[in-house]
Amino acid sequence: MIPELGQFALALALILALVQGILPIIGAWRGNAALMAVARPAAAGQGVFVFFAMGVLIYAFLTYDFSVAYVADNSNLALPWYYRITAVWGAHEGSMLLWVFILNVWSVALATFSRQLPPAFLSRVLAVLGLIGVGFLAFILFTSNPFLRMLPMPADGGDLNPVLQDPGMTFHPPVLYMGYVGFSVAFAFSIAALLGGELEQAWVRWARPWTNAAWAFLTLGIVAGSWWAYAELGWGGWWFWDPVENASFMPWLVGVALIHAQAVTEKRGSLPAWTILLSLFAFSLSLLGTFLVRSGVLTSVHAFASDPRRGLFILGFLVIVIGGSLLLYAVRAPKVAKGKAFAPLSRETGIMIANLLFTTAAAMVLLGTLFPLIGDALNLGRVSVGPPYFGFLFVLLMAPAVLLLPFGPYLRWGKAEGRQLTAVALRAGVAAVICAIVAAFFADGHLRAIAGIAGAIWVAAGTLSYVVKRWREMPRGRRFPAEMAGMLIAHTGVAIFVIGVMLSESLSVERDVRMAPGETATVGSYAFRFDGVRETTGPNWRADEGEVTILSDGKVMTTMHPQKRTYSRGQIQTESAIDAGLFRDIYVALGEPMDATDVEGAWALRLYDKPFVRWIWLGGLFMMAGGALAACERRFRAKKVAAVTQANGTTQADGTGTGSLA
Amino acid sequence: MTRLVPFFGFLLLVALFGFGIWWNTQHDQHEIASPLIDKPAPAYALPVLGEAQRTVDKASMLGKPYFLNVFASWCIECVHEHPIMMTGMKQLGLPLVGFNYKDDPQAATAWLDQHGNPFDVVIADREGRTGIDFGVYAAPETFLIDAKGVIRYKRIGPITPEVLDREIRPALAALAKEGS
Amino acid sequence: MLRRALFWLLVCCLPALALAQAIQPLPFRDHAEEVRFQHLSAELRCPMCQNETLADSNAPIAHDLRRQVFEMMQAGKSDDEIKAYLVDRYSRFVLYSPPVEPSTWLLWFGPLVLLVAGGIVVAIQVRRRARQTPDAAPSAADTEDDW
Numbered sequence: 001m002i003p004e005l006g007q008f009a010l011a012l013a014l015i016l017a018l019v020q021g022i023l024p025i026i027g028a029w030r031g032n033a034a035l036m037a038v039a040r041p042a043a044a045g046q047g048v049f050v051f052f053a054m055g056v057l058i059y060a061f062l063t064y065d066f067s068v069a070y071v072a073d074n075s076n077l078a079l080p081w082y083y084r085i086t087a088v089w090g091a092h093e094g095s096m097l098l099w100v101f102i103l104n105v106w107s108v109a110l111a112t113f114s115r116q117l118p119p120a121f122l123s124r125v126l127a128v129l130g131l132i133g134v135g136f137l138a139f140i141l142f143t144s145n146p147f148l149r150m151l152p153m154p155a156d157g158g159d160l161n162p163v164l165q166d167p168g169m170t171f172h173p174p175v176l177y178m179g180y181v182g183f184s185v186a187f188a189f190s191i192a193a194l195l196g197g198e199l200e201q202a203w204v205r206w207a208r209p210w211t212n213a214a215w216a217f218l219t220l221g222i223v224a225g226s227w228w229a230y231a232e233l234g235w236g237g238w239w240f241w242d243p244v245e246n247a248s249f250m251p252w253l254v255g256v257a258l259i260h261a262q263a264v265t266e267k268r269g270s271l272p273a274w275t276i277l278l279s280l281f282a283f284s285l286s287l288l289g290t291f292l293v294r295s296g297v298l299t300s301v302h303a304f305a306s307d308p309r310r311g312l313f314i315l316g317f318l319v320i321v322i323g324g325s326l327l328l329y330a331v332r333a334p335k336v337a338k339g340k341a342f343a344p345l346s347r348e349t350g351i352m353i354a355n356l357l358f359t360t361a362a363a364m365v366l367l368g369t370l371f372p373l374i375g376d377a378l379n380l381g382r383v384s385v386g387p388p389y390f391g392f393l394f395v396l397l398m399a400p401a402v403l404l405l406p407f408g409p410y411l412r413w414g415k416a417e418g419r420q421l422t423a424v425a426l427r428a429g430v431a432a433v434i435c436a437i438v439a440a441f442f443a444d445g446h447l448r449a450i451a452g453i454a455g456a457i458w459v460a461a462g463t464l465s466y467v468v469k470r471w472r473e474m475p476r477g478r479r480f481p482a483e484m485a486g487m488l489i490a491h492t493g494v495a496i497f498v499i500g501v502m503l504s505e506s507l508s509v510e511r512d513v514r515m516a517p518g519e520t521a522t523v524g525s526y527a528f529r530f531d532g533v534r535e536t537t538g539p540n541w542r543a544d545e546g547e548v549t550i551l552s553d554g555k556v557m558t559t560m561h562p563q564k565r566t567y568s569r570g571q572i573q574t575e576s577a578i579d580a581g582l583f584r585d586i587y588v589a590l591g592e593p594m595d596a597t598d599v600e601g602a603w604a605l606r607l608y609d610k611p612f613v614r615w616i617w618l619g620g621l622f623m624m625a626g627g628a629l630a631a632c633e634r635r636f637r638a639k640k641v642a643a644v645t646q647a648n649g650t651t652q653a654d655g656t657g658t659g660s661l662a
Numbered sequence: 663m664t665r666l667v668p669f670f671g672f673l674l675l676v677a678l679f680g681f682g683i684w685w686n687t688q689h690d691q692h693e694i695a696s697p698l699i700d701k702p703a704p705a706y707a708l709p710v711l712g713e714a715q716r717t718v719d720k721a722s723m724l725g726k727p728y729f730l731n732v733f734a735s736w737c738i739e740c741v742h743e744h745p746i747m748m749t750g751m752k753q754l755g756l757p758l759v760g761f762n763y764k765d766d767p768q769a770a771t772a773w774l775d776q777h778g779n780p781f782d783v784v785i786a787d788r789e790g791r792t793g794i795d796f797g798v799y800a801a802p803e804t805f806l807i808d809a810k811g812v813i814r815y816k817r818i819g820p821i822t823p824e825v826l827d828r829e830i831r832p833a834l835a836a837l838a839k840e841g842s
Numbered sequence: 843m844l845r846r847a848l849f850w851l852l853v854c855c856l857p858a859l860a861l862a863q864a865i866q867p868l869p870f871r872d873h874a875e876e877v878r879f880q881h882l883s884a885e886l887r888c889p890m891c892q893n894e895t896l897a898d899s900n901a902p903i904a905h906d907l908r909r910q911v912f913e914m915m916q917a918g919k920s921d922d923e924i925k926a927y928l929v930d931r932y933s934r935f936v937l938y939s940p941p942v943e944p945s946t947w948l949l950w951f952g953p954l955v956l957l958v959a960g961g962i963v964v965a966i967q968v969r970r971r972a973r974q975t976p977d978a979a980p981s982a983a984d985t986e987d988d989w
Contacts, residue, residue: 235898242893270971277668284672295683311683319676326669333665337967341974349968356960364953370675371940371949373682380945382695384887386938393953409989470989484989510880514867591865606865694889697933764902790906797931799889799903 003068006056007147013049013100014137016042020130024123028196036119039126040111046133047108054101057088057146066157069150070094076157078540078568079165086170087160092294092310093146098173099290100136102181103129110185110210116637117206124192125185132184135317143310162541162565162573168228172221176248179218180286183251185210186258187283190276191325194332204266204275209631211262211279212486215255216627222248223620231578236510236587236608238616241390246369247289253362254282257355259627263483264351268413269339271348276333278355284322285362291318292369340414345421347411354401354408361397365390402455402498405491406462409484424465431461443507452502459495463488483633490626497619503612514594516602520551524609526586527551531559533590533599541565543575544599546590550579562590562605585610696797696816703805703813704795708785711762712771718759718785720811727814727837728757730805731781732793734765735773737801743820747780750826754834760784763793763801806833809841863900868912875915882921883908885939889932 020042027035057070061084066072074087074094089098107129114122140146163169189207225248230238239245258278265275295311342348368385375383406428410420436454443449467488470479480488509524517532531547543563550557560577567573579586591604698704707719731747733740751758760781762770767786774784787793796805797816806815815833817825870876880897886907888899896904896911907928914924928936940946 237898240893271967273665280668288675291679295679295686308683308687311679311686315676315679315683318679322672323669323676326672330665330669335665337970337974341971342968343972344968348971349964352964352968356957356964360953360957360960363956367949367952370678371946373678373685374948375945376685376689377678377681382933382935383940383946383949384935384938385940385949386887388885388939389949397953397957511876512865512867589865592863604865604867692890692892694933694935697930764906790902791910794906794910794931797933799901799932 002056003060003065003147003149006053006060007141007145009049009053009056010137010141010147013046013053014134014141016046016049017130017133017137020046021127021134022130023127024130025127025195028120028123028127031120033119036123039123039130042130043104043107043111043126046130047104050100050104050137054088054097057094057097058085061085061088064157066155067149067151067153068146069148070146072150072154072157074158074160076159076540076568079160080539082170083160083165086164089173090160090164090169093140093144095173096136096140096144097146098177099181100133100140102174102177103133103136103184105178106182106185106210106214107133114206121192121196121203124195125188128188128191129184132188132321135321139310139313139317143307143313159567159569159571162567162571163232165567166228166232168224168232172224172228175217175224176221179214179216179221179255180248180251180289182210182214182217183255183279183283183286185214186279187325190279191328193272194276194328197332204262204272205636207279208259208262208266209633209636211255212259212627212631215252215259216624216631218248218252218255219620219624219627222252223617223624226620227617230613231576236508236610238613241365241368241387243369244289244293246365246390247285247292250362250365251282251285251289253358253365254278254285257358257362258282259630260351261355264348265339268342268348270337270342271352272338273329273333273335274352274355277329278359280322280325280329281359281362284318284325285366287318287321291315342413343415345411345416345418347408347413347416350404350408350411350416354404357397357401361394364393364397368393399455402459402494405459405494406465408491409463409466409487424462427465428458428462432458446506448502448506452498452506455502456495456498459498460492463491463495481633481635483630483635486626486628486630486633488626489629490623493619493622493624493626495619496615496622500612500615500617500619504610504616507612508608508610510606510608512591512604512606514602514604517600519602521605521607523607524584524611525552526557526609527554528588528605528607530603530605533593533603536563538565540568541573544590546588546603546605548577548588548605550586558586560586560588562588564590580614582614583612585613690819693818694799696813696818698797698813699816701813703807703811704792706792706795708761708787708792711760711767711784711786718783723757723759723807724811725809726757727806727808727834728759729754730759730761730796730807732761732763732796732798732801732803732805734763734801735769736765737763739820740802741777743802743822744777744780746821746823746826748778750823751821751830752780754830756834757782761793762786763798764788764790806830806837808837863905864898866905866908868908871916878921879912879915882915882924883911885937886911886925886928887936887938889936892935895938 020039023035023042024039026032027038059065060068060071061075062081064071064075064077070091070093071087074090075084079087087094089095107126110129111126114125117125186207189203189210193203225245226238229240230236258275258281261271261275261278264270265272291311291314295308295314368389371385372383375381406424407421410416410424432454435457436450439450439453443453470484511521511523513521515521515528515530517530520527520529522528527550529549529551531549533544533546536543536545543565545561545563548560548562550560558579560579562577563575565573565575574589576587576589578588585608587608587610589606591606593599594602594604703720705720707717710716710718729751731751733743747758758781760774760779760783762784764787767788770784770786774781790798796803800818802820804817804821805813808814814837815829817829821830868876868879870879883897884895886896888894888896888901888904888907890901890903891899894904896907910927911924914927919927925937934941940949942950
């Protein structure tokens with residue numbers, strides 16, 4: 001009975017989404033206040049029903065309702081409750097429901113926290129979100145219904161893929177979707193602007209916090225996914241340029257370009273067409289990612305079950321949403337150069353160059369991901385595109401961006417002062433060279449490690465230099481507005497990330513060893529003593545657990561317990577043991593006993609010493625924090641009156657932000 | 663006009679995806695086209711299953727085209743393919759050579775006893791080294807080798823009635839035409 | 843079709859299952875040889891579990907091919923020779939790096955072309971802007987807080 005309620009709720013949500021999608025747009029077009037006022041309540045109503053449907057599905061999992069086919073396929077009696085919740089989004093149908101759920105989270109948030117937006121504009125924004133909801137709800141109801149029953153009801157279910165039974169999996173998809181789906185807000189703002197012809201700065205100011213927040217979530221989601229792959233999948237690798245990883249990375253790259261472009265358009269009024277186009281691209285890439293994972297067009301470790309019917313449905317949806325928005329852009333985007341002029345040497349140009357690099361990087365990732373498909377289409381034979389392509393070109397494209405980074409805050413709007421730029425270049429350059437020389441002594445000739453240090457110090461010293469300048473020149477309380485603090489933290493995150501990547505990639509040591517109990521192997525600067533294997537059990541698994549003692553200079557540092565688990569359905573999973581540290585990770589994976597009949601004897605083990613690997617995710621977290629902080633900038637929440645005044649074309653003083661800081 | 667560039671770029675992408683969906687229904691993404699098609703089969707010399715003293719090598723098989731079917735007792739798909747091996751493939755009239763891949767001889771013999779033995783001779787590659795030379799990466803796989811010892815066709819995965827009609831019969835017909 | 847999909851899923855798409863058998867201690871002569879082996883096997887694709895490198899795949903063929911690579915290394919073959927050996931048998935697909943040849947020019951040079959084209963567009967727009975009337979110099983209202 002209850003699952004049917006869930007299905008019914010989705011149907012009602014679909015109707016409300018249609019209402020939300022159609023009536024307010026007509027209202028905004030005709031100036032009909034009553035129709036426009038439908039937007040908020042409709043969004044609230046849709047939200048209520050979608051939240052209810054999600055609740056129903058979670059309830060079905062928690063109560064072991066195996067009469068629901070999706071629950072039976074993805075959980076069983078032995079699965080702990082927290083993984084039964086994870087199983088809600090562990091497969092295709094549930095993940096689609098999660099998508100719509102999060103779309104509604106953003107819509108309800110927007111409907112609640114947007115008092116300062118003019119009604120016509122808000123109507124259009126909510127209407128666009130409603131129409132997107134229509135597409136996804138229809139997709140769920142007609143092709144991917146998680147509430148379908150399985151009769152007769154089985155006594156016990158299948159299982160959630162053991163790889164997904166990890167805290168990372170509980171966390172990664174919802175956070176990632178908050179980012180992916182969050183770009184729909186920037187998208188909706190741009191469509192509303194194109195429809196309404198309101199192409200002054202004000203709408204970009206309203207869009208900025210939402211866009212920064214979505215980007216921060218996406219950053220966190222990608223970091224979580226990378227960390228989870230490292231911890232759970234036992235490769236010691238943290239990024240594989242897998243098609244589905246790329247599907248989340250492309251919107252992220254365009255998102256970086258977008259948040260910077262929004263800064264330009266908000267503060268100077270210039271390049272609005274680029275800002276709009278980038279927000280269309282960002283969301284389009286999010287939708288594209290959704291398509292790629294579910295259509296079976298590309299094989300991937302991640303891919304959900306593929307079905308041509310579903311693939312075609314999503315493709316049709318893409319055509320309407322993306323094609324429609326790009327057509328609208330072609331017709332309605334501003335054609336005349338607006339806003340304030342800027343000299344060739346200026347922050348505007350700097351951001352344009354950086355955006356070009358990021359957008360090209362996104363295009364490169366798209367090209368590489370799709371090239372096997374292009375190869376099939378053009379009969380070029382089976383082309384294999386992997387990390388040697390992506391990693392190589394990505395570094396090539398990002399290197400100039402890293403070089404530009406310290407100059408960012410020093411480049412003034414409109415026209416930069418060459419003097420300041422050379423000063424910071426000198427400071428950062430000297431610091432980088434000195435650190436590189438020092439690193440050369442420790443790095444044993446690993447060029448990548450040295451280059452990584454140089455690049456990171458270049459960015460860090462330049463950023464620090466600006467922090468000091470700002471501290472000296474501004475009075476207390478006005479030194480670091482949230483937006484600027486966010487920028488500085490995020491840029492610092494880049495430096496940390498570069499160190500993490502370059503050092504861990506060049507200085508990691510890995511060995512596959514055969515060890516009998518009592519034997520010791522040396523990897524990097526640590527000795528690993530294998531102390532045998534014993535059996536343990538968990539809620540839905542039993543395991544062979546090894547004990548490995550780590551010694552440094554003869555002193556015991558820690559003991560690690562890698563496991564080889566067998567789950568209730570027979571799947572075998574390796575749980576690597578990781579000793580995490582800020583400056584290095586020690587990683588041990590248990591393989592097979594050398595003699596399958598003698599579990600007490602020697603085993604194969606894989607041992608790693610990975611320096612600075614945590615800095616990769618730490619850098620990502622700094623970037624996320626920067627984005628989140630920037631989203632909190634008070635100026636973005638300017639009162640409606642002030643916004644309206646600016647919309648009527650007042651002087652520049654208000655637009656830059658000094659006015660509304662108080 | 664330049665503002666329409668993103669739109670047309672997107673349409674190209676849609677065309678590509680549409681093609682991808684269609685292509686997927688026709689092909690198995692996991693298949694790797696063999697680079698050995700129309701190239702001489704690797705030289706091999708393997709013991710016969712159960713008769714270690716007897717060896718079959720490439721030279722001894724020259725003169726007539728034959729099928730080489732890679733199978734193993736641990737291979738689930740081979741069980742599904744086996745009925746066709748016993749009937750349709752046998753009816754084609756060509757010698758069937760079983761290539762027992764990375765298997766335990768006793769298990770393989772028991773498997774053939776249980777499911778039937780359509781092969782004229784079964785050779786055993788216990789280590790898989792000859793398999794590497796043939797580019798084998800999974801069982802079942804089937805090769806069509808012509809009278810001169812050249813690989814003319816390779817099937818990755820089980821042979822089904824559709825594959826038999828759509829691919830194998832035409833390949834044989836092409837061979838026959840060459841002969842005459 | 844579904845059965846085959848399940849087979850791939852079981853063997854290949856549970857990567858942690860992969861690692862257990864991907865761990866294959868081999869008698870390297872020294873650490874440098876071990877590092878060379880690790881790099882080489884990370885550059886090769888497992889023909890069966892096609893989303894995994896030869897280094898990380900548990901498929902039986904990966905085990906055999908790792909042994910093969912090791913033996914060829916010990917026999918003194920170069921990286922290129924080892925790769926050629928595998929490409930002859932398993933096609934180019936076993937390499938992660940796409941070759942640079944006319945069929946892949948779009949792949950390798952496309953991004954560069956895009957960058958140059960984009961650079962031209964940016965240059966044109968910047969030029970156009972610079973020619974606009976002097977709003978470019980910082981005005982009195984622009985304090986340092988117009989950061």
